[in-house]
Every structure is written in C-alpha cells, then in structure tokens.
Amino acid sequence: MSGYFILGGLFIIVWLYSLFSVITGEFKNSNNKLVWIALLIFLPISAFLYPFMGTKQLVQQDKHNGNSERTLSGLFETFFPFLSFIAGGFLSLKLYKYLKVTYGLSSEDHYGIWGLIIMSSITTFIFTLIIIFLSAAIVGVLGGKNIKRIFIVSILATVAYFFIHTGINLYNKQSVKIEESFAQADKFYMDKKYEDAFAIYLKLAQEGHLGKKCRIGNLYLHGEGTMQNYIEAMKWYKSCAKENNMYAENNLGYMYINGYGAKENAQEAFKYFTKAADKNYSDAQLNLGYMYQNGEGVIEDIPKAIEFFKLSAKNGNKNAEKALQELTNEGIK
Secondary structure, rough: OOOHHHHHHHHHHHHHHHHHHHHHOOEHHHHHHHHHHHHHHHHHHHOOOHHHHHHHEOOOHHHHHHHHHHHHHHHHHHHHHHHHHHHHHHHHHHHHHHHHHHHHHOOOOOOHHHHHHHHHHHHHHHHHHHHHHHHHHHHHOOOHHHHHHHHHHHHHHHHHHHHHHHHHHHHHHHHHHHHHHHHEEEEHOOOHHHHHHHHHHHHHHHHHOOOOHHHHHHHHHHHHOEEEEEEEHHHHHHHHOOOOHHHHHHHHHHHHHOOOOOOHHHHHHHHEEEEEEOOOOOOHHHHHHHHHOOOOOOOHHHHHHHHHHHHHHHOOHHHHHHHHHHHHHHOOO
C-alpha cells in the first residue's frame, strides 16, 4: 500500500510543478496558457505531458547565457523536486529509526507518529535548502528567476512528502488497530464469549471492515451474543456468499432447506449446497448426499447420494461415514 502513496506523491509533485510553471511562465501564444490550465484542472494526468510538450511553448529566458546553461537550468527545475522527495524521505526514515531506538518513539502510538511526521518534514526541508544552495552555486549565473522557481517547487515537494508520510503512518496505525480488534473478537468467539465477539464484529462491519461477515451470520443464526434473527443471518450470509465463501453458501443451503429466514425452498438449498460442494467443502457434499438420497430439490438418485457421501467421507467428514454405513446396513451399496 505504501507504494501507492509514493506513486500518488510523485504525481502530486509533477502536477504542482506543471501548474506552477504554467501560471508563472510566459507562453509564446497566450492561448496555450489557458489550454494547459484547463488540461491540468480537468485532466490532471496531462501533467506528465507538460514537461515534454508544454515547456517547449514557453518563451525562453536568459538567452544571453547560452543553450547549455538553459538546459542545465531546465534539468534542475525538472528533477530537483524528485531528488528532494526521495532523498529527504530516506534521510527522515534514517533519523526516525535513530530516534525510535534512542528515545523509544513508536509508530504505534500518537506521539511516535507525529514525531515521525515532524522529523520527516524537518529533514526534507533542510535537504531542500541544501540542494537549493548547491543549485544556486552551480547555475547562479542564470539569474534569480529559475532559482526562485526551484525553491517554490521544492517547497511543494516538501508539503507533498509531509502529507504522504502522514497518510502512510495513519493508514498503518489504523490497519494495526483493525487487525488487533479482529484478533480480540476471534479470541472471544473461540472462548464462547459471544456477546463480546458480536459487539466487535458488528462495529467493525459497520465501519466497512467486513472480514468476518460469516461470523456475524453464525451469531445471528444461533442466537449467540445477540437475539436470534434468521433474516439478519441470511442477509450476512448472502453478502459473504457473493465473495464465493463456501461456508456462507453451505449455511444458506441449510437455511433454505429448513425455511429459516425465508420460505422453505429445496431448489435454492440445492443450488447453494452445490456451489459449496464444488469447492470441496465436506459438509456441503454431505448435505448434497442427503438431498439426492431423499429427493429434495432434485430427483432421488441413490448412486449419486453415495458418490457425495464418499466424497465427504474422503474429506474427513465422520457423519458421511455414518450415512454410508446406514445405506450399507439397508443393503444398498
């Protein structure tokens, strides 16, 4: 995920640089300025075209300094923000690791995160100033305008870096919190503290973190940790089944065959059991065996029932072994 933040940051830098260059630059044709402003606002991706196409439409400054100096200035203006962004980030992370060890800062707590953000910004800004002075020493003969432009774009790079680093660390902190909450809820669930588990699962789901939708369905189905509610259970199972979850598919089959949360519907039950069985889920294979054996939702077919019982037993289902034994006792092989 941090890779997306970095790519987004690079895009922001290019866009800000292009916009600033268009606004402050003098174009050979004034209409081109309006065109580029419109493109950058309504089609931001055009920022990647501007350094190659738009800059050629600008009135060349400092002609008395020669082509080589103009080219050098252009290189500094174009690549300096990227250099500042990458190197500043590298230095800030190195500094943060030092502070973490020395002062016990941690990205898992509030002060640690803001310590990282502040130190990242300071080191990036310092690095920006150093490169500006070096740039001024190298291309000082070009005059003040280009140096000013480099400085402003560098500050924009620093601001972009600040927000990107903030986003990365806040995202990471939030991710850790979510994982810890799920782990806590899972422990409550396994310890049969269903009320506590349900409260956490439901809160996370309402916030858009739907990793345990099936568990919520289970708790509603069995009335564990909350009032039994077949309609709610079916709603959560269906949401989970859209992601091809075999447990949800099997449980939907169970609910339809028994008329829980909906009118009894053997055909729907057969459909969901089949989906789960195709994923090699032994309970669903067992349930399909029963449906073929009893002719529910499908034409009675004992050989087919035996086939599914054997599949389920092969996958370790003890109830399937019992079902096969019962058929054997009845003289059916």
